[in-house]
Amino acid sequence: MTIKTGIEVSIALADAVKMCNPDVVAAYPITPQTHIVEHLAELVANGELDAEYVPVESEHSAMSACLGSAAAGARTFTATASQGLALMNEVVYVAAPMRLPIIMAVANRALSAPLSIWADHSDMMSVRDTGWIQIVVENGQQALDNTIIAFRVGEDQRVLLPVMVHLDGFNLTHVIEPIIFPTQEEVDKYLPKNRFPLPLNPDRPVAMGDFGPPAIFMETKWAQQVNLVNSKKVILQAWDEFDKAFGRKYMPVEKYHSDGAKVLLMTMGSSGETASVAIDEMRAAGLDVGQIRLRLWRPFPFEELREAVKDADVLIVIDRAMSFGGPAGPVASEVKSALYNQAKKPKVVSYIISLGGRDTTIDGYKDIVKKGMEIAAKGSRNEFEIYGVRE
Amino acid sequence: MEKYAIYVPRLVKKEENFAPGHRACIGCGEALAIRQAFKALDNNVIVVNATGCAEIFSSQLPLTSWQLPWIHTLFENTAAVASGIEAAYKAMRRKGAQLPENTKVVAIGGDGGTSDIGLQALSGALERGHDFTYICFDNEAYMNTGVQRSSSTPFGASTTTSPAGKNSIGQFSWKKNMPAIAAAHNIPYVATATHGYPFDLMAKVAKAVATKGPAYVHILSVCPTGWRSPTDTINRQSRLAVQTGVFPLFEVENGVYKMSVDMPVLRPVTDYLKGQGRFRHLTEDTIALIQQRVELEYRKILENVKHGSKAAKTQG
Numbered sequence: 001m002t003i004k005t006g007i008e009v010s011i012a013l014a015d016a017v018k019m020c021n022p023d024v025v026a027a028y029p030i031t032p033q034t035h036i037v038e039h040l041a042e043l044v045a046n047g048e049l050d051a052e053y054v055p056v057e058s059e060h061s062a063m064s065a066c067l068g069s070a071a072a073g074a075r076t077f078t079a080t081a082s083q084g085l086a087l088m089n090e091v092v093y094v095a096a097p098m099r100l101p102i103i104m105a106v107a108n109r110a111l112s113a114p115l116s117i118w119a120d121h122s123d124m125m126s127v128r129d130t131g132w133i134q135i136v137v138e139n140g141q142q143a144l145d146n147t148i149i150a151f152r153v154g155e156d157q158r159v160l161l162p163v164m165v166h167l168d169g170f171n172l173t174h175v176i177e178p179i180i181f182p183t184q185e186e187v188d189k190y191l192p193k194n195r196f197p198l199p200l201n202p203d204r205p206v207a208m209g210d211f212g213p214p215a216i217f218m219e220t221k222w223a224q225q226v227n228l229v230n231s232k233k234v235i236l237q238a239w240d241e242f243d244k245a246f247g248r249k250y251m252p253v254e255k256y257h258s259d260g261a262k263v264l265l266m267t268m269g270s271s272g273e274t275a276s277v278a279i280d281e282m283r284a285a286g287l288d289v290g291q292i293r294l295r296l297w298r299p300f301p302f303e304e305l306r307e308a309v310k311d312a313d314v315l316i317v318i319d320r321a322m323s324f325g326g327p328a329g330p331v332a333s334e335v336k337s338a339l340y341n342q343a344k345k346p347k348v349v350s351y352i353i354s355l356g357g358r359d360t361t362i363d364g365y366k367d368i369v370k371k372g373m374e375i376a377a378k379g380s381r382n383e384f385e386i387y388g389v390r391e
Numbered sequence: 392m393e394k395y396a397i398y399v400p401r402l403v404k405k406e407e408n409f410a411p412g413h414r415a416c417i418g419c420g421e422a423l424a425i426r427q428a429f430k431a432l433d434n435n436v437i438v439v440n441a442t443g444c445a446e447i448f449s450s451q452l453p454l455t456s457w458q459l460p461w462i463h464t465l466f467e468n469t470a471a472v473a474s475g476i477e478a479a480y481k482a483m484r485r486k487g488a489q490l491p492e493n494t495k496v497v498a499i500g501g502d503g504g505t506s507d508i509g510l511q512a513l514s515g516a517l518e519r520g521h522d523f524t525y526i527c528f529d530n531e532a533y534m535n536t537g538v539q540r541s542s543s544t545p546f547g548a549s550t551t552t553s554p555a556g557k558n559s560i561g562q563f564s565w566k567k568n569m570p571a572i573a574a575a576h577n578i579p580y581v582a583t584a585t586h587g588y589p590f591d592l593m594a595k596v597a598k599a600v601a602t603k604g605p606a607y608v609h610i611l612s613v614c615p616t617g618w619r620s621p622t623d624t625i626n627r628q629s630r631l632a633v634q635t636g637v638f639p640l641f642e643v644e645n646g647v648y649k650m651s652v653d654m655p656v657l658r659p660v661t662d663y664l665k666g667q668g669r670f671r672h673l674t675e676d677t678i679a680l681i682q683q684r685v686e687l688e689y690r691k692i693l694e695n696v697k698h699g700s701k702a703a704k705t706q707g
Contacts, residue, residue, distance in 0.1 A: 023482035024479050050482070050486060052481050052482040056474070057512070058512075058515070060471070060512070061468060061512050062471075064464065064465070064471035064474075064512065065471050065474045065478065067472055067475060068439065068477075068478075068479065071475075071476065072475070072480060073479065074478075074482060094464050200437045200462060200476060201460055201490070201491065202434055202494055203491050205434075205457065206460055207455040207460075207462075208463070210450040210451065210452045211452065212451075213451055216452050216453070
């Protein structure tokens with residue numbers, strides 16, 4: 001029987017990890033992911049989770065210990081945010097081509113300077129090209145569900161890739177939400193045992209992480225690309241079976257009143273829920289506005305995106321990160337690239353909002369839609385717009 | 392004694408864990424030391440290798456010199472990766488996974504990966520008490536990238552980033568004392584070794600790996616390329632380092648120091664320095680300074696040994 005509980009999202013996510021029965025959790029504390037690993041430490045300390053909790057001396061070592069653990073064939077979890085992810089970056093790059101299914105929750109937070117502990121997606125963008133599967137969630141339920149899904153996808157023999165589950169710091173990690181918990185039996189049924197094919201084992205010696213001369217390096221990189229792109233099939237299948245088992249459906253590009261809408265607002269992460277309320281109000285006022293939410297950041301869902309926007313005239317893409325001196329927000333840049341060669345495509349307007357935890361209200365989103373439509377009609381001198389900034 | 396010298400080599404197993412055919416430079420002391428170290432061990436070992444000479448000369452895709460499960464990831468995270476493997480084995484074994492008995496984790500790195508960039512991860516792993524052995528193969532500079540100084544380069548040595556010149560005597564600082572840093576973590580076993588004393592090296596590595604908890608072995612590995620010394624003199628150089636007191640051989644077992652090869656009289660350091668091009672520029676004054684320092688450090692260890700045997704007596 002499933003139970004709906006009012007619970008802090010970080011705690012729920014840690015409980016989801018517990019239900020996945022990891023062997024090793026290695027972590028270094030950083031706000032706002034701390035509650036996740038604190039709760040896991042507590043579960044291990046109380047004997048509720050049979051795992052090795054490795055309290056390492058830095059995020060670089062957290063990801064390194066996870067790397068060793070996954071290479072030895074153990075189910076492995078960690079969590080980080082912001083500077084922690086930046087410090088891990090070097091090791092994050094290594095995990096994907098070594099095909100090590102490490103699962104990591106990223107409590108998205110702005111990168112310094114100036115120092116900020118609040119949410120935006122600059123940390124997420126700093127690891128965009130590391131080869132990890134990256135799922136972005138919008139609320140606590142999605143965080144819990146996709147943590148379980150991440151283990152299943154990452155450890156699938158057809159995939160064997162590390163997976164990040166991105167959830168916005170504070171906006172999600174520190175709020176209490178009503179969350180439906182699956183039972184342990186249901187999770188066990190959905191998530192098979194980890195069977196890492198060639199772990200470090202003296203009975204069957206393998207060499208991992210050898211050095212690649214120019215004669216072979218490019219082939220390894222192409223293999224990595226093919227592998228990541230092919231993982232989409234498995235992700236879709238895992239989401240599909242999750243729907244069948246638990247009745248909650250996830251898609252790479254989720255639609256909200258978007259079919260046939262002429263103006264679309266595209267969001268990623270927790271801001272999507274506030275935007276949805278704005279969409280409801282605008283539709284009630286007779287505006288032909290819809291919303292799409294990007295759930296899968298890597299591999300990027302080209303087909304689904306093109307299909308979702310094909311009938312729209314204007315697509316306003318919301319970003320929570322800057323690409324300094326660049327053409328647009330990072331998500332908007334990708335969206336523009338994905339649509340550039342399409343015969344029929346909407347005009348894309350890039351909006352940067354809510355950096356370092358700045359709130360964007362329902363009225364704010366309405367304002368963005370209004371201004372976005374004006375820009376689409378008349379153009380703008382800017383490559384992208386930044387919302388609500390005092391100049 | 393002569394009979395012993397004939398008998399001991401027969402005890403060494405013929406089987407190699409580190410296969411021939413690797414790409415090390417001619418006369419590489421590190422390759423020799425690695426071969427000796429892993430001869431001392433059975434096959435129930437997982438090797439974690441930091442970036443450096445050993446990793447590069449033993450692992451070019453699609454080949455490998457390792458007959459053991461082996462992993463390399465980065466320069467500075469070797470001890471942390473080893474921590475993860477050790478933790479994984481512990482958890483999986485507890486949960487009933489079918490794993491080989493008594494598997495041990497051995498992390499290896501050069502002096503740069505150990506005393507410079509990897510020191511934090513090593514310190515963390517030693518402090519947390521993982522059951523693993525860390526071996527530093529110390530050739531006293533970043534040899535793999537072209538002989539640049541590390542914090543383990545000895546005072547006065549000329550390297551490409553501490554070159555001797557009109558205003559420079561070469562390396563401007565004294566060699567970082569890694570064995571003392573490891574011992575300061577209060578781990579059960581710390582030792583120094585060098586390939587010129589192969590049986591001592593093998594015994595220490597075997598002991599380190601058999602130790603429950605973290606163990607650290609610091610192995611001086613002569614690098615003829617970087618030391619500017621003839622390739623056929625590596626074992627002579629290695630023994631001279633010990634005989635002059637430049638690199639004393641000792642063990643620290645649960646905090647108790649023990650000399651492995653005691654030199655009643657130290658040979659003058661010039662015997663060691665003169666065979667190496669990296670010290671060619673040194674003046675007599677600088678050599679005198681080095682002589683002074685070597686004697687001081689050697690006496691410190693002797694003091695520790697004396698103190699250790701006293702402590703052992705009172706305990707015993």
